Amino acid sequence: MSHVALIELAFKSIELMAEAAASLGGKLVCGQETYKWYGMWLNDYHANEAAVTQGVNPKTFGKCDHAIVFPRCQYEVGVVRNKDGSYKMIYDNYIGGGGLEKVCGKGLSKLTQNYGVKLGHQTLKKRGFKRKLKETTLPDGTIRLEALK
Amino acid sequence: MSKGCIIDVKPNGEIEVKPQGYSGPECLKATREIERDLGEVESRDKTADYRKEPEKQAREAQA
16 A cells, blocks of 8 residues: 545535435435524534534525435434535534434534445446455444455 | 555545555556545555555666
């Protein structure tokens, strides 16, 4: 192995996002332009991971291009299209996101990782790494995909 | 050695791509498209093999 590239995952595929949501029991609703949240911005949360801190205008809270709905969760995940065509996921994390964090992990980590795994499988096949494709979970929770050309 | 690729998807969503069986700059070329498909490269660390393999090949070519 001669180099290791660290990559920030980009959400570009709605289809894979739907698959990742489905693997956790959720459903991506295409064209749903609002997502459920507390409903009112109280200007009381400015942590690093807060949407406001990351440049999201509070006036747009609750608005999205698509939404991901999980049964028994009070709130929903909004899927918002960026100017470059990629997407970001947004949710209200107050009291665990109304159950979302229990299903999707804090910061939607499980949903993000599932998307990454599905994208990884797709990419390996697309780029010709189709032999002996193997998926294993490492002790730290990392999911490893390996394949040969 | 067979040419392969390892993709590690971390619990925080970060991804590491590790080409296998490539030597030197060839590995960068081999995985550039994969990296582009997955997202934006934050960093790229060359391992000792990156320098070792081309040197070995050069020595073999001279012999």
